[in-house]
Amino acid sequence: MAVRQAWLPAIVLVSACAHRRVHPAGEEWLARVEFAGNRRLDDKTLMSGLALHRVLDRGGALDPYLVQVDAERITGEYLRKGYLDVDVRSRVERQGEAATVIYTVEEGARAVTRTVITGLPGDVPVARVRAQLPLADGQPFDYQLFDRAKDALLGVVQDAGYAHARLDAHVVADRAGHTATIELAYTAGPKCTFGVIAVTGATGELAQAVQARVASTPGQAYSVQALLETRRNLYGLGRFSTVQVEPDKAAGEIVGLKISVVESARHEVKLGGGFGMDPVTYEVRGRAGYSIAGWPFPLDTVTLDLRPAYAVLRDGSPPEPRVRALAKIERRDLLWTYTKTALEAGYNYLTVEAFTSSGPLARLGFETPLWTRRVHLRVGWGIERTDFLHISPLITPELQAQIGIDRRERVGAYQQALVVDLRDHPIEPTLGGYGELRIAEGTKYAGSTNDYVSLVSDLRGYVPLPGRAVLAAHARAGKSSGDVPATERFFAGGASSQRGFAERRLSPSRSGWVNRKNQLCAEGDPMGCAYHIVPFGGVEMIDTSAELRVPVMTVKGMPLGGAVFLDGGDVPEPPAELDLMNLHWAIGAGLRLMTVVGPVRLDVAYRLNRTGPMDPDPGAHYAYHLTIGEAF
Numbered sequence: 001m002a003v004r005q006a007w008l009p010a011i012v013l014v015s016a017c018a019h020r021r022v023h024p025a026g027e028e029w030l031a032r033v034e035f036a037g038n039r040r041l042d043d044k045t046l047m048s049g050l051a052l053h054r055v056l057d058r059g060g061a062l063d064p065y066l067v068q069v070d071a072e073r074i075t076g077e078y079l080r081k082g083y084l085d086v087d088v089r090s091r092v093e094r095q096g097e098a099a100t101v102i103y104t105v106e107e108g109a110r111a112v113t114r115t116v117i118t119g120l121p122g123d124v125p126v127a128r129v130r131a132q133l134p135l136a137d138g139q140p141f142d143y144q145l146f147d148r149a150k151d152a153l154l155g156v157v158q159d160a161g162y163a164h165a166r167l168d169a170h171v172v173a174d175r176a177g178h179t180a181t182i183e184l185a186y187t188a189g190p191k192c193t194f195g196v197i198a199v200t201g202a203t204g205e206l207a208q209a210v211q212a213r214v215a216s217t218p219g220q221a222y223s224v225q226a227l228l229e230t231r232r233n234l235y236g237l238g239r240f241s242t243v244q245v246e247p248d249k250a251a252g253e254i255v256g257l258k259i260s261v262v263e264s265a266r267h268e269v270k271l272g273g274g275f276g277m278d279p280v281t282y283e284v285r286g287r288a289g290y291s292i293a294g295w296p297f298p299l300d301t302v303t304l305d306l307r308p309a310y311a312v313l314r315d316g317s318p319p320e321p322r323v324r325a326l327a328k329i330e331r332r333d334l335l336w337t338y339t340k341t342a343l344e345a346g347y348n349y350l351t352v353e354a355f356t357s358s359g360p361l362a363r364l365g366f367e368t369p370l371w372t373r374r375v376h377l378r379v380g381w382g383i384e385r386t387d388f389l390h391i392s393p394l395i396t397p398e399l400q401a402q403i404g405i406d407r408r409e410r411v412g413a414y415q416q417a418l419v420v421d422l423r424d425h426p427i428e429p430t431l432g433g434y435g436e437l438r439i440a441e442g443t444k445y446a447g448s449t450n451d452y453v454s455l456v457s458d459l460r461g462y463v464p465l466p467g468r469a470v471l472a473a474h475a476r477a478g479k480s481s482g483d484v485p486a487t488e489r490f491f492a493g494g495a496s497s498q499r500g501f502a503e504r505r506l507s508p509s510r511s512g513w514v515n516r517k518n519q520l521c522a523e524g525d526p527m528g529c530a531y532h533i534v535p536f537g538g539v540e541m542i543d544t545s546a547e548l549r550v551p552v553m554t555v556k557g558m559p560l561g562g563a564v565f566l567d568g569g570d571v572p573e574p575p576a577e578l579d580l581m582n583l584h585w586a587i588g589a590g591l592r593l594m595t596v597v598g599p600v601r602l603d604v605a606y607r608l609n610r611t612g613p614m615d616p617d618p619g620a621h622y623a624y625h626l627t628i629g630e631a632f
Helices: 002-018 043-048 051-057 064-080 126-131 143-148 150-158 204-212 224-236 397-403
Strands: 029-036 087-095 098-106 112-118 166-174 179-187 193-200 240-248 254-263 267-277 281-293 300-313 320-332 340-351 356-370 372-389 409-421 432-442 452-465 469-482 509-515 529-535 540-555 558-570 584-595 598-607 622-628
Touching: 029 043, 029 051, 043 064, 051 064, 064 087, 064 098, 064 143, 112 126, 126 150, 143 150, 143 166, 150 166, 150 224, 193 204, 204 254, 224 240, 224 254, 540 584, 558 598
Parallel strands: 029 098, 112 179, 193 254
Antiparallel strands: 087 098, 166 179, 240 254, 267 281, 267 622, 281 300, 300 320, 320 340, 340 356, 356 372, 372 409, 409 432, 432 452, 452 469, 469 540, 509 529, 540 558, 558 584, 584 598, 598 622
């Protein structure tokens, strides 16, 4: 150890010197770049755009030409922010061969915005144009905001049917009056309608699916939004690698559509894996899949999916293998456009704390939009046969009979779900909401040995805040009645639930000492035994969370964000009922690194209440979770 410590300073010194250029005697070099007088724009903002920044990083020689060029760049940055009277002066101070460049900035007053609109057609309200310009009259001027809005400003008129519209948008600076006047001069041209639609790159049923997804019809008023929606619809079909939707304006007032698509590769192989970690379990997951599109019919897709996992519990329990094998055939547009029909068959082998379940399954599902693409109805039927093996000795015969694992189980159920998705992005939402209501009815008419009804509701909301922060909230509740199968009971706790608990630990459970042979240990003799907590689930559940997500920095091009959260929830053990005034609560904080596979998330939570001996996971105050994907 002493030898390693002796080498450490030398290694640090060599590493530091390896990036520092040795300057020959007599050669002037750039030592620093400093700013004075800048109050509205900080040093980091000004430095990032300078050529001298790169010279400084590599320890290069001072270049008088770059000093002047960078002074103009600083001036331009201030002008874009509306500081029309800005004055930037530079000087160089030398100490030996080391040179320091100092930029002195006199910012002056910031100009306010004024907007003048001419040439607007009579059927296009001025308010609609101003709504697309994020600079109201009297606000401080910002050229970047104006520049980004140009396409949207032109789109307002084009969406009203003026396909040949043009926009001359420029800024007139009044230094004396400290005003930046945005002049929007429109030339509308004739009002247009859509004409003939021509599709290339697809034939047969696939070409019909393309035609059905065009968001316009011949004779309809021309609209840029219709072009964008058509492009989104065609990419959403999942069959094309390239989609081009171009208006043909050669015919004047009749604008045709040229749609060109290129099919994606029909065969796809997926290989991947992941991991999860919490205070109770390490889990390694794998995935292998194969899919072929356009078989056996053009709008069909066949998928084979294998998902093995291996969980290791820290309490000394045997490892838990988990395997899911599934074959699925999916059909698009079976009855009408945008519908999806899926037939699945597979096999599950799942080991959890209380038992190992295994058996075949089959499902049939149908999904369709209702009135709008943001509202979906899903209906289906599923059946699964389950054998229960390796039952924990902590689950007594009476409890086995109560939850239905003392016999083979066949669960058949009809399912319905109504989904309303108003989020701006399905994976990383920052605005909007999501709601889902799911109902399952297990009955002998569906092939089930259990008669039960289960209802689950899920609500999520997202509100953007200043500084690109997002306030997110989530609430999920469920209730089942009847002879509820063991595989359909509710559990809570984990990375996507109440984060004050490890996976599934916020649930009715039994605990005790068990040896390696899966046998109960004699009372008072824990030698060779481990303390096990075995959750078996409940029939009522609530899970809620509020989370503030804030961007922090960038790590090698990947955004790194932080979050603070408050989680609450409960899954009571019958005959106790859910008490909304006495939930389990936990606070916590975490980090999210946005990678190409999604956000890698680390959360640490602290339980605020209900940690006594009669509560789930007694005495445990902290929990941490490392996983991929947002909590909700």
